[in-house]
Amino acid sequence: MLEIHRKADSTEERYFHGKSMESIPVLTDAEGAKFWAEMPVLPLAVVEEVLLNVPPEEVVCVCRLVCREWQELVDSAPLWKEKCRRARFLPHDVTRPPADWQMFYFMSKKRHNLLKNPSAEEQFNGWQIVRNGGDRWSIQEVGENPLPDEMVKKFFVTSYHECKKLQLINLEREGYKPALLDRYQPEIHISDWYAPRWDCGCMYEICVELLNQKKQQWNEQQWHQMTHVFRDYGPGARFVRFCHGGNDTKFWAGWYGIRVTNSSVEVLPAGHARSTSPAETRPREMSPQKR
Structure with missing residues (x-):
């Protein structure tokens, strides 16, 4: 039997808690050989477009395991830079791009307010x-x-x-x-x-x-x-x-x-663009952080 399982070596799994994905289905040797023999050879540009339309968790946990070429493509900065562009995840300073576009993408995607009930819609719940x-x-x-x-x-x-x-x-x-x-x-x-x-x-x-x-x-x-x-x-x-x-x-x-x-x-992620408004005022400089 040929068993293929996802590896916990992606950015998503190493640094974030999320929904676990199921292992890739188990194939017999004959089924595996038939799968690879019938699989068409696609230009990398086509593969990249496919990956850009696949959920990011599946890109790093499943697609990355298909072959060496796909692994290199998934690990490349241009793929995640384009994903960020399409999702409108932009660095605050475009002249200083993120060192890790994949990390920047997942951090931006995960962004949410960690405070519960911030605007009193649920009375004092969470406070x-x-x-x-x-x-x-x-x-x-x-x-x-x-x-x-x-x-x-x-x-x-x-x-x-x-x-x-x-x-x-x-x-x-x-x-x-x-x-x-x-x-x-x-x-x-x-x-x-x-x-x-x-x-x-x-x-x-x-x-x-x-x-x-x-x-x-x-x-x-x-x-x-x-x-x-x-x-x-x-x-x-x-x-x-x-x-x-x-x-x-x-x-x-x-x-x-x-x-x-x-x-x-x-x-x-460092350098993430923040939304501002005309009514926003700049506070006084805050005291240094304590260790």
Whole structure:
């Protein structure tokens, strides 16, 4: 019997957790010989076009095992560069292309917000309430001052004593293997939208992982975006602890404190293009990361 099984040596399997693919069907020697004898010899350009239309997991786990020529094609940068182009996965700086286009493709494809319920659509599900002072956390509807992302309809709002909530993100459970985090150290992008009221001062505070920042806003009401990117953070990163909150500064009963919504934590390949908006503001330089 001729047995062909997939090998766990692809980028997808070494560095990401995902759905396991079944082994390639077992063929007898006669069936295998007949298969290869009847298989037409295709120009590499045709093979490349076929691979560009096959799901990427099957490309690296199945197609790569067909023959040496296919293996070399699957491992080549041009194939994955073209896949990135068709999927519109573009590096932020086109003059500095990724060192590994296959890794760049899978990292970009896997991109998603690791925070659960970032915009209060599911009440407080997914959040751990750390401080619940004053009249406690509340949820309200976005009104006359919408965010750049018009899909965001709700926000969390703090009261007159300290209100904080957090999420602890397990990166390995989210599918990022330790080998990926330690060897490639992909960028971890942090984003949080906040806004004060027009009639009351408030304090905004955010602490993400080993990063601290406090910021006060007075009588402006517009939404601002706080962003940060962790780079070159060294081996050992396994969790992201995201905590934010604040309070108003006049101690008014009710919910006149800082408003927060549409938060995100994403793991991205180095140099990945980020979407921006005219309303985005640049935060002050953050304090150095602690080891």
